[in-house]
Amino acid sequence: MIATAEQISPATDTDWWRGGVIYQIYPRSYQDTTGDGVGDLNGITARLPYVASLGVDAIWISPFFTSPMKDFGYDVSDYRDVDPMFGTLADFDRLVDTAHRLGVRVMIDLVLSHSSDEHPWFQESRASRDNPKSDWYVWADPKPDGTPPNNWLSIFGGGGWQWDVRRQQYFYHCFLESQPDLNFHNPEVQDALLDVTRFWLDRGVDGFRLDTINFYFADKELRDNPALPPERRNAKIAPSVNPYNHQEHLYSKNRPENLAFLKRFRELLDEYPGTAAVGEVGDAQFGMELIGQYTKDGQGVHMCYAFDFLAWDPLTAARIVEVFDNLEEKAPDGWACWAFSNHDVTRHVTRWNLDDQGARCYATLIHALRGSVCLYQGEELGLTEARVAYEDLQDPYGIEFWPEFVGRDGCRTPMVWEPSNQNGGFSDAKPWLPVAHEHLGNSVGSQEGRPDALLHHYRAIIGLRGRSEILRKGIQRSTEAHGDMLTFCRVHEGRRIFCAFNLGGEPCTTHTPDGEWRFIDGIGGKDPQVGNGGIHLGPWQYTLLEEA
Structure with a gap:
């Protein structure tokens, strides 16, 4: 049954997140209402009755802030405004109001570890070594031979340091060169980011997904990361062809100072009862330990997810037991949030080569496990990973490592709403990524009238979880x-x-x-x-x- 706008606002249970189901929306690919081939906030608002019909507790919207879009919104140039591509602040307010009237909470994606190099903070910081924001980013002098200050690498390929001719120094970037890392050792940086958080809380958001939560602090001494023995390398965080996997990232992330900042962040959220945050723990070796640290005793975020169920490794019965034993050992007081698919990984139906029955089995499994759940748009339709031709690639990650790693575009292709045209009801214009032809038969319109469709199974299992305090x-x-x-x-x-x-x-x-x-x-x-x-x-x- 499709929910209506007359339904009540979200329930007042301040622990709704504990065991809640969160539906991730990638705004570029959900619904275009302006005819430019890119999804927008009004498109999300128009589709909220469908989202409410799934029975989820909340939506998580990937970044929609002002951005040059070199990493598609994960490079923020203004944390307090909406990129014109997606709409306006008034459109966002309307989205929140509509969601609340439908009984759905709204979480947004905060990218705090780094900004765009077009952000005014960085423009001021790079201007000189003695301006008021000169220490807001991770700057360092070169070694005597002119090479970077240490061996830190970028997840997107190559070294993690970029030379700046203005300051005659290097700045650190864990991702693209255009995404300089903020210096969390500076209290002013922390205060500014907490002010951003309060800005969105005051606009009525119900929580946040924190991008790369364990990347906030870099080692103050800029010590080299040690080598990681080949037998300990895995491709959970970066593809196997990426040399990023050759290091143990002890100093470029996972720093203990992060705990004090997360405590400040939690104290702010606690001023707004019923809000919650889920952190993305991007680490292949220490994921469970960090979940335990970051979600313990109300001192950090409410929940975290690692990449244990987002990796290519087959999700066997033995693997699930291993993950839960590891969780019990290293995070006994923590709270995990499980996901099988998201905007960064190959869709799990393809990763694990699932047929319809397998997809139903895993859908039931994730809703039966202890923890919270993140679902990714189209997962409820059983969408496979789309094949995107090289000439259509948009993701800089895939362009860098193609063809051995084709990037993340295959999981980011537009949502399919109905099968009658090649764009699946997403847009009247050419979409920013092509709609996969094989997805059209799995569209919402194709499944709504079939009682045995996977979409209805997701509604049933989400509904059971919602009714069951045990689950x-x-x-x-x-x-x-x-x-x-x-x-x-x-x-x-x-x-x-x-x-x-x-x-x-x-x-x-x-x-x-x-x-x-x-x-x-x-x-x-x-x-x-x-x-x-x-x-x-x-x-x-x-x-x-x-x-x-």
Whole structure:
């Protein structure tokens, strides 16, 4: 059922985020209303009834701030305004008001670790070594031989330092050369970014997704990162062809000073009851430790996500047990937010080569796990990674490492709303990225009239999670893998739900824990005929049982 604008505002549960479901919208690719081939804020507003119909708690909108768009909004030149490409502040206010009337909270993407080199802060900082903002970015003198001050690398390829002829110094950039890193050791920088945060809180946002939350501080002494042995390298954060994987990033990120800043950030959010923040922890070696540190005891953000379920590694039963054992060991008091897809990684249907039944199985799984959930636009439609020709690439990351790594454009192609034209109802003009022809059959319009469509399965499982305190806020016990069979119990206030998932292509059998159990219907699972205690699941089948 499609929600209507007359529905009530978001509930007053200040812990809504604990177990909540957040729907990520990439604004360039959601809905174009101006005919320029690029999505905009009014397009999001127009589609909010559809979002509300999914039953999610909140939306997370990727950056829409003023920007030269060299990294498509993750290079901010004005933190307090909307880029004209996306609309105006009045359009944003209208979006927030509409979302709240539909019962949906609004979270926005804050990019605090770096700005655009076109930001007035950087323009002033680079002008001289003694101006009021001269220390607002990470500047350093060259070594005596003129080379950069240390060995830090850029995630987007090459060295992390860029020479500036005005100051005769290097500035550090973890991403593009046009994205200089801010100097968080300067209290004025922290104050300015917290003022930005307050600006958006005062406009009514319900929280934030914090981009690269562990990148805020760089080592004050600018020490070299040590080499990472080949056996410890992985491609969770950067593709395997990127030399960024050859370092252990002890000094260019993950610094302990970040904890004090995150405490300040949390104190600000606590002035606005019901707001929440989720941090992106970009680290291949220390993700769980950082989740534990950053979400502990209300001293930092409310929740964090690492890249454990966003990597190419097959998400087997054993892998899930490993991740939860690691979480219990290193972040026992933390709160994780799980995602299978987002705007930075290959869509998980393609990564894990899932058919329709596999997609349903994993959709059910992520909503059964302890933690919060981030869904990415089109995930509910089962969209695959689009193939984008080299001449159509927009992502500087993909252009740099093509063809071994084709970048992130394949997960950023426009949302498909209906199948009747080549643009899928996204725009009347040529889209900024081509719509994948194979996506049209999975469009919203194609699925709405089919009761057995994946879209309706997402609505059903999100609805079950929304109604169940056990699934939203309960603890998770006895997470076990027996071959391809994954089993665990969710427990809350003495009530239990037993979950079983066959994550493989052969039939599996397991048994329920002691007790009387009844099958939870309406989510497309398999009734295991629990009278004899045995659960027999075919390939990619699952079942959820509630204690009688």
